[in-house]
Amino acid sequence: MNGSGQGAPKVRGILESALYVENLARSAAFYDRVFDFPHLFGNDALIALDVAGAGVLLLFRRGGSAKAQEMPGGVIPAHDGEGKLHAAFAIAADDLPVWEKRLDQLGIAVESRMSWPLGGTSVYFRDPDGHLLELVTPKVWPTY
Known part of the structure; x- marks a missing residue:
């Protein structure tokens, strides 16, 4: 409220x-x-x-981006970040094996795999900066 x-x-x-x-x-x-x-x-x-x-x-x-950036339409305020951040990408459940094969073929190590109580699955891996990336099937959250 x-x-x-x-x-x-x-x-x-x-x-x-x-x-x-x-x-x-x-x-x-x-x-x-x-x-x-x-x-x-x-x-x-x-x-x-x-x-x-x-x-x-x-x-x-x-x-x-640590300093404000003037653009033709206005100013983007300063911001920045550090540390290992996280981003998750929604995928179809049927595509999970294809994604796992793709990561393997690209030499990208799967760091962890999680089976969630609602029935979804997450696969975790890192980008070159150490950010944690996640592929998420439906039924991980009540909203997805």
Whole structure:
């Protein structure tokens, strides 16, 4: 509830998720090789990737967004991140074996596999910066 006693307006979902990386070219090559996400935008501080037409994965060069950035339409406030972050990508349950084979063929080690109480499965692996990536089948959360 907000201060007026009425519920908050509804959001439609999470549009962007950001990871902060040391080397944009290396990270872009990794995400291209693993996911083949279309590139939406890129410069020396940022690469924006289309995730299934439903979201955007932003790869920021670590420190590259620590100062406000003036753009033609306004100013993007400063932000940055460090440490090993997490992003999860929704997949169909039937595609899980295909994904596991793909990761193996690409030489990407699966760090962990989790079977969830609702019946879903998660497979965890790392990107070149050590960020934890997850492939998630339905029935991990009540909402997915």
